[in-house]
Amino acid sequence: MNQTESLFQCRHIFQSAMTALGVFLTKEKIEEISDLIMEGLTEKWRNFHTFNHILMLTNTGDPLITLAGLFHDLVYLQIDEKIIFNYTPYLNSFIIEKKDGFFIKSQLTYSDDCFSIVLKIFDVNLGDSLSQFKGQNEFLSALVAGKILQPYLPLSLITRIITMIELTIPFRQTKDENETIPQQLQKRLEIVNQEFNLDLSQANIITTICQAVKLANLDVSGFGTSNVQNFLKNTWLLLPETNHCLYDSQKYTIQDYRLALENTNKFINFISPNLVFHHYHNEPDLITFQELIKNCQNNLDISRLYLQIKLTSIALLEALSLHFCPNIPLNFFWNVSNNANFKYVSIFDFLPSILPYKPQNNIEKIILDLLTFECQGNIFPDISHSLFTIFILNYISFETIVNYKSQCDSFFSRQLTPQDFLSLFPPSLISIISSSIEQLLHQKQDSLRFLKHWENQ
Structure with missing residues (x-):
């Protein structure tokens, strides 16, 4: 869905929700407010928290949700x-930015019920710092929502919407x-x-909390x-949303990605299912809630192993690269150009073929399938890193690579030197990868010489 289609759909969704509440806005006002909503959802760094994510939350048939x-x-x-410029008129009277972040103003020049309700629902006070770990974004979003909707909805409905956003x-x-x-x-x-x-x-209050639980559970x-x-x-x-360097695949380093x-x-590793999903007054029903908890635990367990394997393989490459170029872009190892006169070969041109590792249990099979799925280009950001991870898995087995967790942590914190870290791996594996990197470097040097010669002809 392109941006024009998303904007049109946003207008339709917003208008339908307001109409269902008995509020009939002009076409110009619908467009104005929908445009404001889309401004945040189409910011350049948004990759997950976009309009597509919002669509999932707006098909319950409940206009308040x-x-x-x-x-x-x-x-x-x-x-x-940053805070979007066009949101600042709704925040300037209540929020102040300092060097160390955003704060609620210590005192106001006038009384504002909508703002006071946001304070109490979010359990914060005048003068408080807005911490990213305590609902900073949700507080500011709820305040913007309340102020935008204040001319059109009664304070009771605005309060219910603010309450849902808080959860x-x-x-x-x-x-x-x-x-x-x-x-x-x-x-x-x-x-x-x-x-x-x-x-x-x-009954209204209980319903509101049920609606909030439904929204919050849908959100995650x-x-x-x-x-x-x-x-x-x-x-x-989510990775590139908070790691903006990953958007430029030609520049981000091994360490950036790691x-x-x-x-x-x-x-x-911090998260547990009870911190993810809410349950309140049979919302959701107990069977559905237990299924969410079960699936969440399964996803977290598999993801922890998956990420550890990815981290071990990237740590190995990082330790090797520190010997010749600490800030080398990760793309150096597997980029290929379509320029017929200047071919950028990858490390895979020099790694030997190895018999595929045979999974010993269902978890291993799932993780190998996930790595293969990523290799097919379905997951951001690196197809080739998964190919490299599979190569390491094929060489030293699943069980062995998982056992490097504590050593990886020590290397990342620099308690282990690159040399000491590499010495923990089979010497034959280090020799193979080192030789492949060396051949890759020579090949790229030769390509550069050829290119210079060709350009001078």
């Missing part, structure tokens, strides 16, 4: 590295082990309802997919 879904990712500072703050541990995140949110909504005379019944539904390939595909789409993988690996 739809509106919360449309607005919940407007601001994403870790990706966009999309992901991967939180509860402050009280006797209460879940949705239960704590319910308490805050009850206080807001009473303080601002919103006239929400207890990829964790609960029964297809681990889809889970990893989403994981790979750091991206390493950070993802740390996150995957």
